[in-house]
Amino acid sequence: MTAKRALFSVLVAVPVLFALAGPWLADLAPPGRQAPFGPSAWSPFGTDRLGRDVLAAALQGGRTLLVVTAVTVLCAYAIGFTVGLLAAAAPKPWLEDLLMRPLDVLLCLPSLLIIIVAAVRTSGSTVAVAAAVGLALVAPIARFVRMAARAVVQDPVMDALRMQGESRWHRYGRYAARELARPVAADFGVRVAAAIYFLSSANFLGLGFDPASADWAVTVAANRDGLAEAPWSVFLPGGLIAALVVGLNLLWDDLLADPRALAVRDALRAARR
Structure with a gap:
C-alpha cells in the first residue's frame, strides 16, 4: 500500500x-x-x-448517518441502475422515452426542495427524508447508467456475440458486467458522497433527526x-x-x-x- x-x-x-x-x-x-x-x-x-x-x-x-446513507444509496442505485439498463437496452425509442422522460422531470427539481417538502409533510420523519434523498439520486443514476450501458449495448463486440447463437445471454451479461464495473463503481462512490451531503444538510437545517440527537x-x-x-x-x-x-x-x-x-x-x- x-x-x-x-x-x-x-x-x-x-x-x-x-x-x-x-x-x-x-x-x-x-x-x-x-x-x-x-x-x-x-x-x-x-x-x-x-x-x-x-x-x-x-x-x-x-452510526445512524452511516446506516441511513448506506441503505438510501443501495436502494436508489438498485432502482436507478435497473431503469437505466432497461432504457439502454430498449428495442424501441418510445419505450426508452417512457422510462426516462419522467426522470428528466424529476431531475429538474432541486434536490433540497424535494427533501424539504418531504420533511415538512411528514414532520421530519427520518424515513421520509431518506426516501426523498433516494428519490433525488435515482434520476442522475439512471441517466449515467443509461449512457454507460448504451456504449456497451452498441459495441461491435455485442454484435459479434449476438451472431454466435447459443448461451448468448450468459456471454452478454458477463461482457456487460466487465465493461460497466469500473464506471458504475466510480459513480456509486459519487452518490455515497452526495447522500452524505444531502442527509447532513437536512439534519443541519433541522429537517431530519431529532434536534437533541x-x-x-x-x-x-x-x-x-x-x-x-x-x-x-x-x-x-x-x-x-x-x-x-x-x-x-x-x-x-x-x-x-x-x-x-x-x-x-x-x-x-x-x-x-
Whole structure:
C-alpha cells in the first residue's frame, strides 16, 4: 500500500470507527450532564450546549448517518441502475422515452426542495427524508447508467456475440458486467458522497433527526453559537463528516484508477527526470 492510499484509508477509517464502535466506547463516559460549553471531566474536547461531553456525543452520533446513507444509496442505485439498463437496452425509442422522460422531470427539481417538502409533510420523519434523498439520486443514476450501458449495448463486440447463437445471454451479461464495473463503481462512490451531503444538510437545517440527537450534522448546527467558547463542539463532528467524504472520494479514485493510465503517467514523470 502506498503512503497516499494509507492516508486516504485513515481519513475514511477514523469516522467509520467512530460510527461503528463509538456507541460502545461512549458508554465509558461518566453519566450525567456537565456545564454547557465548558471543560469536561472525561475528555479534552469540552462539553456542548447540552452539557454532554463532545467526544462522547461524537462517538454516538455517526452510526445512524452511516446506516441511513448506506441503505438510501443501495436502494436508489438498485432502482436507478435497473431503469437505466432497461432504457439502454430498449428495442424501441418510445419505450426508452417512457422510462426516462419522467426522470428528466424529476431531475429538474432541486434536490433540497424535494427533501424539504418531504420533511415538512411528514414532520421530519427520518424515513421520509431518506426516501426523498433516494428519490433525488435515482434520476442522475439512471441517466449515467443509461449512457454507460448504451456504449456497451452498441459495441461491435455485442454484435459479434449476438451472431454466435447459443448461451448468448450468459456471454452478454458477463461482457456487460466487465465493461460497466469500473464506471458504475466510480459513480456509486459519487452518490455515497452526495447522500452524505444531502442527509447532513437536512439534519443541519433541522429537517431530519431529532434536534437533541448526537448526530454529527445536528451537533454542528446546535453548537454553532458556542463556536468561540467551545470550538471542538463544532470542529470534531464537522471534521468527521469532512474526513469521511473527502477520504472516501480520494480512496475511491485511487482504487479505481486505470492501471494503464497510471503506467503512462509514471512513464511521463520518469522521462521528465
